[in-house]
Amino acid sequence: MKSRIVRASEGATKIAPADKFVGQVLQDQVFVPEDPSRLRVTRVTFTPGGRTNWHAHAVGQILYVLSGAGRYQLEGDAVREILPGDTVVIPPKSRHWHGAAPDQMMCHLALSESDDQGAATDWQEPVSDADYTAVPA
Numbered sequence: 139m140k141s142r143i144v145r146a147s148e149g150a151t152k153i154a155p156a157d158k159f160v161g162q163v164l165q166d167q168v169f170v171p172e173d174p175s176r177l178r179v180t181r182v183t184f185t186p187g188g189r190t191n192w193h194a195h196a197v198g199q200i201l202y203v204l205s206g207a208g209r210y211q212l213e214g215d216a217v218r219e220i221l222p223g224d225t226v227v228i229p230p231k232s233r234h235w236h237g238a239a240p241d242q243m244m245c246h247l248a249l250s251e252s253d254d255q256g257a258a259t260d261w262q263e264p265v266s267d268a269d270y271t272a273v274p275a
């Protein structure tokens with residue numbers, strides 16, 4: 139890891155893979171892990187209706203909402219609205235999803251690390267429309 143400024147122009151926006159997300163979701167890498175750090179930072183932009191599949195992170199995840207209006211649900215809990223400036227703390231190995239509101243986009247930073255074995259995210263099935271459209275608590 140050496141000191142430098144990584145310019146936005148060095149990266150390209152990617153369309154998030156359809157086997158892990160529902161709807162149109164865009165990913166911009168902010169930082170990819172460099173030894174000895176395991177930190178990965180991604181800016182994720184969800185268009186209205188866009189969300190992750192259900193998934194779990196080996197050592198948890200932090201989300202920081204930058205713009206728009208979004209949704210977050212930890213399995214077994216109610217759907218929650220998330221708004222700019224909010225930090226979402228997601229414990230290790232906990233099934234959850236996050237995404238935009240049905241009628242608003244949402245952009246967040248996603249910060250996560252891999253575990254000692256290199257495992258990071260366990261991707262699972264899509265979030266049903268019934269779960270997604272539940273009125274937030």
Ligand code: MN
Pocket residue numbers: 193195199228234235236
């Ligand atoms: Mn997550």
